[in-house]
Every structure is written in structure tokens, then in C-alpha cells.
Amino acid sequence: MAQDSNGGKRDDHRPRVNPILAHLEAIATGIKWLTRKPMTLMYPDMEEKRPEYFRGFIIFNYDKCIGCSLCAQICPPRAIHMYRVPGDKRIRPGYDAGRCIHCGLCTDICPTDALDVSPVHDEVFEQIESMDFDPVEWHIISKKLVEEHAKRKRKLVITRVDEEVGLRYEPVE
Amino acid sequence: MVELAKILHVPVWALRGFLAPLVYPGLVALLGTVLFLIWAERKMAARVQQRVGPYYVSPKLRGALQLIADGTRFALQEIIVHVETDRLMFILGPILTFTFLSLPFTVLPGGPGIYGFRSDFSMVIVYALLTLSPITVILMGWASSNKFAMIGGGREALLTVSGEITLALAMLSVAAMYGTLDFVTAVEKQMHTGIIGLVSNPIAALLFFLAMLLLTDRVPFDIVLGEQEIVQGPYTEYSGVLYALTMAIDYVKLYALSIAFTLLFLGGWAPFTTPLLGAISVYVKSLIVLLFSVFLRSVYGRMRLDHAMNFFWAKLFPLGFIALALGVFVHVIYA
Ligand code: SF4
Numbered sequence: 001m002a003q004d005s006n007g008g009k010r011d012d013h014r015p016r017v018n019p020i021l022a023h024l025e026a027i028a029t030g031i032k033w034l035t036r037k038p039m040t041l042m043y044p045d046m047e048e049k050r051p052e053y054f055r056g057f058i059i060f061n062y063d064k065c066i067g068c069s070l071c072a073q074i075c076p077p078r079a080i081h082m083y084r085v086p087g088d089k090r091i092r093p094g095y096d097a098g099r100c101i102h103c104g105l106c107t108d109i110c111p112t113d114a115l116d117v118s119p120v121h122d123e124v125f126e127q128i129e130s131m132d133f134d135p136v137e138w139h140i141i142s143k144k145l146v147e148e149h150a151k152r153k154r155k156l157v158i159t160r161v162d163e164e165v166g167l168r169y170e171p172v173e
Numbered sequence: 174m175v176e177l178a179k180i181l182h183v184p185v186w187a188l189r190g191f192l193a194p195l196v197y198p199g200l201v202a203l204l205g206t207v208l209f210l211i212w213a214e215r216k217m218a219a220r221v222q223q224r225v226g227p228y229y230v231s232p233k234l235r236g237a238l239q240l241i242a243d244g245t246r247f248a249l250q251e252i253i254v255h256v257e258t259d260r261l262m263f264i265l266g267p268i269l270t271f272t273f274l275s276l277p278f279t280v281l282p283g284g285p286g287i288y289g290f291r292s293d294f295s296m297v298i299v300y301a302l303l304t305l306s307p308i309t310v311i312l313m314g315w316a317s318s319n320k321f322a323m324i325g326g327g328r329e330a331l332l333t334v335s336g337e338i339t340l341a342l343a344m345l346s347v348a349a350m351y352g353t354l355d356f357v358t359a360v361e362k363q364m365h366t367g368i369i370g371l372v373s374n375p376i377a378a379l380l381f382f383l384a385m386l387l388l389t390d391r392v393p394f395d396i397v398l399g400e401q402e403i404v405q406g407p408y409t410e411y412s413g414v415l416y417a418l419t420m421a422i423d424y425v426k427l428y429a430l431s432i433a434f435t436l437l438f439l440g441g442w443a444p445f446t447t448p449l450l451g452a453i454s455v456y457v458k459s460l461i462v463l464l465f466s467v468f469l470r471s472v473y474g475r476m477r478l479d480h481a482m483n484f485f486w487a488k489l490f491p492l493g494f495i496a497l498a499l500g501v502f503v504h505v506i507y508a
Pocket residue numbers: 058074075076077078079080099100101102103104105106107
């Protein structure tokens with residue numbers, strides 16, 4: 001009986017199979033799977049539809065802010081810091097997108113709705129430093145991201161679990 | 174071939190010597206096939222795993238240009254030769270191997286009358302030329318002065334011996350069966366009797382196919398490359414054009430061997446006898462063999478080294494003698 005390299009007899013525990021039939025079966029299985037459709041989500045061309053209040057990048061409207069700094073107090077990972085802006089009497093929030101955990105607490109606590117959630121979740125920044133925004137930058141990038149997102153023409157789909165293919169993507173309007 | 178030579182006013186031997194090794198079945202056909210094959214391999218593996226595979230380089234062509242993009246990248250990449258290598262051998266290794274491997278196409282017939290030169294010993298010549306390449310591969314492993322490359326070279330040495338014995342036995346049984354060592358005569362014998370080698374000696378065909386997989390590092394015998402264990406085996410240190418060459422080595426060998434498989438076991442250019450249709454027949458048949466052998470990548474895992482050795486020496490080697498006996502037996506029936 002064949003000995004395993006670590007001394008155990010392994011053939012005892014194995015079910016006996018006909019070697020030729022097993023190989024043919026393996027190849028037949030491979031060929032069967034060859035005809036199946038891939039279940040990849042072609043991401044940049046196609047995207048899953050986000051739910052209505054999806055919490056992505058936090059959007060900041062400078063004009064609505066009253067500088068109460070509640071958002072900085074509530075933020076669990078301290079992604080929001082208060083800044084002094086030259087020419088402004090009040091302190092204003094700045095945002096570190098790299099720290100944000102997208103909990104949405106800041107948007108809940110803001111008394112004037114200056115903060116809002118957005119469906120933008122796939123913005124790419126080349127450097128870690130460029131993810132840290134002071135109040136004015138935050139206002140500008142928020143505007144830009146919202147505009148860009150509105151212009152996007154990706155096919156939106158909903159993912160369904162399917163017995164046959166695994167995952168299926170249904171287009172939505 | 175003869176008519177073409179008359180039209181072009183060149184001697185037939187010159188046309189043969191130019192056309193066979195350089196155009197078909199040689200380099201041009203080879204290059205196209207390898208590019209297509211690697212794409213098909215990736216695409217098939219992707220399909221079996223329900224992925225998409227190469228796509229974004231040319232979405233309309235389903236990513237078929239991916240390989241050209243890769244090739245361009247390799248061509249423009251710097252060739253890094255690190256300090257501890259044996260410089261001469263390191264650079265010459267892939268080039269020599271590729272040269273050795275393109276020599277068999279001078280004598281491998283790609284269709285009726287399409288060959289560089291005809292010899293009574295063409296099977297022996299092809300076998301000998303193909304078995305030159307492992308030597309340079311082992312040297313490449315040594316010259317890289319890298320642990321992984323060293324181990325890869327050692328594995329290549331070990332596996333080549335077992336694979337080539339099996340291949341030789343399979344070829345011998347075919348030679349015994351048809352009573353010839355010439356591909357052309359072997360094909361003519363198959364056309365004459367109307368029974369292809371796969372039917373008259375299936376054991377030899379199986380041995381030939383398995384030895385082909387082993388010698389060209391196809392899954393389940395990709396032990397020499399062993400990506401998850403030893404990076405890329407003997408080719409670990411290569412970059413740029415040299416890397417592209419090392420990658421091509423196995424595919425060139427696979428292509429040559431699958432043409433040989435077609436000629437010996439699938440009836441070569443049967444049922445056609447005109448050069449053009451015959452060439453297409455040979456090409457299509459060997460393409461099917463190629464596609465099947467790369468398809469196995471998505472079915473099997475890698476065999477362990479000792480299991481593979483055990484398999485080849487303890488199981489296939491005795492089977493080789495049975496194939497030889499069967500070949501002799503069939504020869505007696507044919508005679
Ligand atoms: S979403 Fe949460 S983590 Fe992000 S800034 Fe607002 S409070 Fe902080």
C-alpha cells in the first residue's frame with residue numbers, strides 16, 4: 001500500500017474510483033462549464049443600482065453651514081476637523097475622506113442640512129494627502145462629484161441570486 | 174508546391190527550404206497560432222470559472238488583441254541581467270532554445286508535399302531536435318543563479334527524462350506499426366488502410382499525448398513552471414523580450430508535437446490529397462489537439478513531482494511496452 005510522505009496510509013480513507021472514468025468525467029464537467037455564461041459584473045460599463053439613501057462620499061454645502069461643529073463632535077473616527085478659514089468669523093468643518101467610515105452620523109446631526117450623503121463611492125485619489133479636504137476644497141469637490149455623478153451614463157442593474165448561473169443582473173431604468 | 178515553384182521560377186528545393194520553416198508550418202503560422210492559443214487558453218479558463226477573461230484591450234474582438242498589447246510591452250521593457258548571472262548563457266539561453274525548437278519545422282510535413290526536406294528518418298530527427306531544448310533550459314536555470322530557477326532546472330532534468338522515454342516508446346510503437354520512421358509514409362499508410370493511428374493503437378496515442386503535456390509543462394504536469402511554488406521555474410529571472418521568448422518555448426514545443434500527433438495518430442492530411450486542403454486539414458486537426466491540451470488547464474490541478482514521476486515510470490513505462498507489442502501486432506495484420 002502506498003505510504004504518504006508523512007507516514008500515514010492514505011489509501012484507506014479514500015473512496016475508490018475508476019481512474020479512466022473519473023478523468024473522462026472531469027473533462028466532461030469542464031466542457032459543460034465551458035458553455036456557461038460568465039457572471040462577472042462588467043463594472044465600469046455597468047453598475048449596481050444604489051439604494052436611495054446610500055451613504056457614499058459626504059457632500060458639504062458651505063453656504064448652509066452655521067459653524068456649530070456638531071459634526072466634528074459626533075464623527076466616530078474623527079474624519080471631520082474644524083478649520084479657521086481666512087475671512088470667515090466662524091470655524092468650518094474639513095473632511096478626511098480616507099478616515100470616513102460612511103456612518104452618516106454627521107448628516108443626521110447637522111442642524112441646517114449642510115451635510116448630505118451621496119451615492120458617489122468610487123472616486124479615485126492618487127495620494128493619501130489629496131483625500132484630506134479643508135472646508136473650501138470640500139465644498140468644491142462636493143459640487144464637482146455630484147455634477148459628475150449626474151452626468152454618468154452607466155447601465156444600472158440589480159443583482160439577483162440565480163440557481164442556474166449563480167448571479168444574474170437585471171437592468172433597471 | 175511544384176506548380177508554385179514553376180510560377181515563381183525558383184527551384185523546388187529552395188522554395189521548400191524557405192516556405193516550410195518560415196511560413197507554414199514554421200514561424201509565421203507558429204506565431205499566429207501561439208498568439209491565438211494563449212488567448213484561447215485564458216478565455217477558456219475564464220469561461221470555466223465563469224469569468225470574462227481578457228476583454229478591455231479590444232472589447233469588439235473579445236480581447237483578442239490582449240496578446241499583442243502584452244507583446245508590445247515585453248518588447249519595450251528593459252531586459253534586466255542581474256549581477257550574479259552567468260551573462261553569456263543567461264542571454265543566449267532563450268535564444269538558443271527557441272532556435273533549436275524552430276528547427277523541427279524543416280522536416281515536419283505540414284501537408285502533402287509541404288516540408289523543408291524529406292528524410293526516411295524524419296521522426297527521429299524531430300525527436301532529436303525537440304529533445305535538445307531541455308539542455309538549454311537546464312543551463313538557463315543554472316545561469317540565472319537563483320534558487321527558484323535552480324530548482325526549476327532540476328525539475329526539468331528529472332521530468333524530461335521520464336517524459337522523453339514515454340514519447341520515444343509511443344513513437345517507436347507507431348514506427349513499428351507502419352514500418353517506417355518517416356512522417357509522410359506514416360500518413361500515407363494511414364490513408365491507405367483507412368484507419369487512423371488513434372484507432373489502431375490508442376495506447377500509443379495516449380502515451381504520446383501525456384508525454385506531450387509533460388514535456389511542454391501543461392497542466393496537470395506544469396511542475397517545472399510551478400507558479401505557486403517556484404515563481405516561473407527556470408525562467409524566473411527573465412524580463413522583456415527574453416521573457417517573451419521563454420514563454421513561447423513551451424508553446425512552440427506544444428505546436429510541433431501536436432503537428433506530430435496529428436500526423437501520426439489523426440491521419441495527417443487525410444482525407445485530402447491536394448496541398449492546400451491537406452495543409453488546412455493538418456492545421457485544423459493540430460489546432461484541435463492544441464486547444465484540448467490547453468483546455469486541460471481549467472480541469473486539473475498540478476500533480477506533485479513524485480506522483481508525476483511515479484505515474485510515468487510505474488504506470489506509463491510498462492504501458493509503453495504494451496503499446497509497442499500492439500504496434501508490432503498491428504503491423505503483422507496490415508502486412
Ligand atoms: S459619515 Fe460618519 S465617519 Fe464620515 S464624516 Fe460623517 S460622521 Fe464622520
